[in-house]
Amino acid sequence: MWTFIIRRLLQSVVVILGVTLISFVALQIGGDPTFLFVSERATDEEIELIRKALGFDQPLHIQYLTYLGNILQGDFGNSLSYRQPAMEIVLGALPATIELTVFSMIFAIGLAIPFGVFAALYRGTPVDGGIMTLAMFGQSIPNFWLGIMMILFFGLHLKWFPISGHVPLIMPLLQGEFLTAVTNIPKSIYYMILPGIAVGFYSLSRNARLVRSSMLEVLSQDYVRTARSKGISERAVVINHALRNAWLPVVTMVGLEFGFLLGGVVVIETVFSWPGIGRLVFTAINQKDIPVVQASVIVLSVIFIALNLIVDLIYARIDPRVKL
Amino acid sequence: MLRKKHLLIASAAGLLLAGTTFAQASGDTLVVGLSADITTFEPASVSSRDNANVVRHIFDTLQSIEGDGSVVPDLATNLAISEDGLAYTYTIESGRTCHDGEALTAEDVAFSFNRAKDPANAFTGNTPGFVFSSVGFVDAVALSDTEVQINISAKNQIAFGLLAEVYIHCKDSYEKMTLEQAATTPIGSGSYKLESWMPGSEVRLSKVAEPGNFQNIVYRIIPEASTRSAELMAGNVDIITNVAPDQIDVINDSGTSAVQSVQGTRRMYVGFNLSPEFAAMPGGDAIQNPDVRRALQYAVDVPAICSQLLNFPCERMTGIVNPPNANKSLPPYPYDPKKAEELLDAAGWQRQADGTRFTIRFQAGRGRYLNDENVVLAVAQYLSDVGLKVETDIMEWGSVYVPLIRKRNVGPLFFLGSGGALWSPLYDMTDLAKADSGTNYTHWNDPRWFDRWTDIAASKSPEETRVIIDEMLKVFYEDGPWMHMYFQPDFYGVSKRLNWTARPDEKVYLFSATLN
Numbered sequence: 001m002w003t004f005i006i007r008r009l010l011q012s013v014v015v016i017l018g019v020t021l022i023s024f025v026a027l028q029i030g031g032d033p034t035f036l037f038v039s040e041r042a043t044d045e046e047i048e049l050i051r052k053a054l055g056f057d058q059p060l061h062i063q064y065l066t067y068l069g070n071i072l073q074g075d076f077g078n079s080l081s082y083r084q085p086a087m088e089i090v091l092g093a094l095p096a097t098i099e100l101t102v103f104s105m106i107f108a109i110g111l112a113i114p115f116g117v118f119a120a121l122y123r124g125t126p127v128d129g130g131i132m133t134l135a136m137f138g139q140s141i142p143n144f145w146l147g148i149m150m151i152l153f154f155g156l157h158l159k160w161f162p163i164s165g166h167v168p169l170i171m172p173l174l175q176g177e178f179l180t181a182v183t184n185i186p187k188s189i190y191y192m193i194l195p196g197i198a199v200g201f202y203s204l205s206r207n208a209r210l211v212r213s214s215m216l217e218v219l220s221q222d223y224v225r226t227a228r229s230k231g232i233s234e235r236a237v238v239i240n241h242a243l244r245n246a247w248l249p250v251v252t253m254v255g256l257e258f259g260f261l262l263g264g265v266v267v268i269e270t271v272f273s274w275p276g277i278g279r280l281v282f283t284a285i286n287q288k289d290i291p292v293v294q295a296s297v298i299v300l301s302v303i304f305i306a307l308n309l310i311v312d313l314i315y316a317r318i319d320p321r322v323k324l
Numbered sequence: 325m326l327r328k329k330h331l332l333i334a335s336a337a338g339l340l341l342a343g344t345t346f347a348q349a350s351g352d353t354l355v356v357g358l359s360a361d362i363t364t365f366e367p368a369s370v371s372s373r374d375n376a377n378v379v380r381h382i383f384d385t386l387q388s389i390e391g392d393g394s395v396v397p398d399l400a401t402n403l404a405i406s407e408d409g410l411a412y413t414y415t416i417e418s419g420r421t422c423h424d425g426e427a428l429t430a431e432d433v434a435f436s437f438n439r440a441k442d443p444a445n446a447f448t449g450n451t452p453g454f455v456f457s458s459v460g461f462v463d464a465v466a467l468s469d470t471e472v473q474i475n476i477s478a479k480n481q482i483a484f485g486l487l488a489e490v491y492i493h494c495k496d497s498y499e500k501m502t503l504e505q506a507a508t509t510p511i512g513s514g515s516y517k518l519e520s521w522m523p524g525s526e527v528r529l530s531k532v533a534e535p536g537n538f539q540n541i542v543y544r545i546i547p548e549a550s551t552r553s554a555e556l557m558a559g560n561v562d563i564i565t566n567v568a569p570d571q572i573d574v575i576n577d578s579g580t581s582a583v584q585s586v587q588g589t590r591r592m593y594v595g596f597n598l599s600p601e602f603a604a605m606p607g608g609d610a611i612q613n614p615d616v617r618r619a620l621q622y623a624v625d626v627p628a629i630c631s632q633l634l635n636f637p638c639e640r641m642t643g644i645v646n647p648p649n650a651n652k653s654l655p656p657y658p659y660d661p662k663k664a665e666e667l668l669d670a671a672g673w674q675r676q677a678d679g680t681r682f683t684i685r686f687q688a689g690r691g692r693y694l695n696d697e698n699v700v701l702a703v704a705q706y707l708s709d710v711g712l713k714v715e716t717d718i719m720e721w722g723s724v725y726v727p728l729i730r731k732r733n734v735g736p737l738f739f740l741g742s743g744g745a746l747w748s749p750l751y752d753m754t755d756l757a758k759a760d761s762g763t764n765y766t767h768w769n770d771p772r773w774f775d776r777w778t779d780i781a782a783s784k785s786p787e788e789t790r791v792i793i794d795e796m797l798k799v800f801y802e803d804g805p806w807m808h809m810y811f812q813p814d815f816y817g818v819s820k821r822l823n824w825t826a827r828p829d830e831k832v833y834l835f836s837a838t839l840n
Contacts, residue, residue: 032727035726035727035730035731036722036726037448038448038453042453042457042762043457043762046453046457049443049446050446050448053443053446054446081363081364082363082364082507082523083364083366083369083503083504083507084504084507084508085504089523092523093523093524148548148550148551151550151551151554152554155554155558156554156557156558159558162560163551163554163555163558163560164544164546164548164551164554164555165525165526165544166525168522270547270548271548271550271551272548272551273525273544273545273546273547273548273551275522275523275524275525275545276524279524279547280524283361285723286721286722286723287722288722288723
């Protein structure tokens with residue numbers, strides 16, 4: 001197993017290098033970013049001065065190599081908009097996104113498993129039909145629309161939940177403010193409910209369908225029939241024999257989905273004014289804040305790679321047939 | 325079972341507790357919903373309007389420009405301009421301090437100006453990038469504790485207004501700060517100080533001096549327009565900026581808030597790029613002829629675009645200058661497609677067998693201005709109606725369109741807005757201060773306009789200057805490089821509990837806001 005982990009970590013370095021190169025080139029395709037940081041009335045001399053100060057006067061390959069050299073020394077550069085270390089800004093936004101993603105995954109998985117199991121157990125009944133109809137809606141409705149509708153109904157009309165905003169939970173912990181973090185828990189969850197549901201609804205629907213089909217397949221296997229014939233209760237058969245095996249494809253999906261959600265909740269973060277990394281990257285791309293985009297890409301790549309590795313390890317753990 | 329029940333009760337209580345902590349506006353707290361994030365509190369790095377609207381409450385300026393364009397004293401009680409127009413001497417009010425208690429003197433004012441110019445700091449904000457470039461700032465010198473002299477390189481009749489945009493801070497505190505500290509922990513000179521800043525989320529200010537009627541101002545960053553509207557109608561914020569036109573009626577019907585619609589100072593126009601490169605392109609040759617450009621002015625129904633797409637009865641521009649300072653003898657071009665066709669025929673661009681006169685590309689950015697994409701499509705349709713074959717090219721604003729604009733390489737037709745002001749016609753006209761100036765995106769070089777700038781510099785009285793301005797504006801009206809569109813309306817959602825009036829210049833200043 002350790003050989004596998006070391007090999008994967010070495011591969012990860014190559015992947016991250018490739019990702020930084022691709023994002024660097026992509027950001028340069030749009031042209032010289034200097035123009036976004038000078039007044040339209042600036043003279044050619046003033047533009048040149050700023051270009052030099054921002055480091056855009058060097059050839060592209062020199063800019064890239066300098067950037068890589070700085071990364072090795074832990075220097076990810078300063079944000080062109082915030083004038084602060086880019087990595088600090090990215091790490092400042094990351095906890096909010098992790099909070100939202102974890103909450104939405106708990107919501108999605110927590111409901112997808114019972115929904116999928118019930119749909120499979122009651123196949124062809126109104127229960128199955130109702131759950132699958134809901135799942136179809138969940139996969140069809142754009143999450144930003146769902147978010148706005150929930151804001152209007154639950155936030156504005158019923159006033160049950162806050163319309164937008166964020167109460168930090170992880171950040172106070174990281175800053176050593178344990179008491180603040182604990183005090184913030186109810187408020188933090190309260191603010192997470194609407195955006196968390198908006199983010200997780202698609203995942204809930206997809207995973208419910210996945211659990212259902214996986215359960216249907218497993219329930220028809222010989223070992224399930226054997227378990228039943230041994231007189232084991234139906235509940236024990238479903239939970240201990242069927243669900244454990246039906247769970248395998250879901251684990252793979254959940255691990256990958258978590259990584260995708262970390263970088264892909266930009267729309268929901270915008271709708272709910274959630275100060276996360278998705279919104280930060282979107283704004284940084286528009287402003288051509290290259291250091292922030294690059295730092296975000298690296299952080300997200302590392303997380304994604306780590307999640308993939310963890311999924312593989314978990315998979316090997318829960319499925320004895322898989323050897324690393 | 326009992327334990328489970330307790331847990332449920334505790335959870336419900338927790339949520340109930342959380343429910344009482346809504347970000348509500350209260351008696352001493354004014355909450356503003358902004359669409360864009362605040363990126364810096366470094367006075368010399370501020371460039372966006374939203375950022376400036378927050379920072380202006382933290383830093384004072386030498387003078388202030390009011391919403392109606394009048395100039396009033398702020399830190400400076402007096403201004404004396406030298407005879408050659410190159411030295412501006414301000415008298416600073418004594419007894420003023422910065423937020424850390426340091427006395428604010430002329431030396432601090434001079435430091436604020438010189439620090440912004442220091443190339444070692446590489447500041448790119450409005451002060452060094454726009455103000456200093458526009459006035460030709462040389463340096464600032466403290467003549468005494470209360471007198472500071474600002475030196476500029478050439479006489480400039482609007483320098484006083486531009487210098488009024490520079491934020492003033494104290495020397496000792498800022499000399500001790502790193503650039504990173506200055507960007508995050510400002511020590512200001514204004515009536516509010518920064519209490520806390522959560523990037524991407526909110527900014528909290530608290531009052532430390534007059535003017536200001538609220539003890540706290542909270543700016544919440546709410547990028548999505550419908551979410552901002554919902555927060556306003558729910559009573560969680562008092563003012564929101566950039567209300568989407570399609571939400572105006574909903575807000576007005578809410579009973580809790582209303583939309584203030586103001587005709588802004590931003591001039592929206594369709595530019596004719598007259599550069600030799602574009603003259604060689606299809607349509608680029610046609611628009612070289614002023615008669616064609618004038619014909620196209622009649623082809624577009626600007627009031628209809630305003631009422632249908634912007635939900636506002638705009639006034640059609642008659643030129644480059646905002647209405648109070650415009651040449652009042654010039655009427656807006658009416659919508660008269662028949663006349664447009666006659667003029668195009670007379671200019672030698674008759675309809676061909678396929679019904680078109682000439683093909684022309686129309687470029688624009690997306691998402692920067694109010695309903696910009698639809699406005700561009702409407703203009704293209706109007707031009708098609710009089711026989712032009714218009715190829716619209718609508719592109720991403722920041723990384724694609726802006727670089728083209730800055731290189732003056734967009735067109736032959738292009739859609740753009742340019743910020744304006746009410747306090748001087750010359751401010752609006754300086755977009756075209758020189759034929760090769762960076763803001764002359766059209767490459768227009770008519771000497772009847774550009775040669776008159778020397779006459780303005782030499783004029784002896786405001787009346788004499790006004791005559792020259794009117795003559796220039798007539799040239800611009802008849803043969804200019806802009807298809808005159810409208811002054812972009814601004815929509816602010818305002819809670820009914822608040823007494824506050826929006827300004828036309830996009831400045832959201834809250835000093836005079838009171839509760840109803």
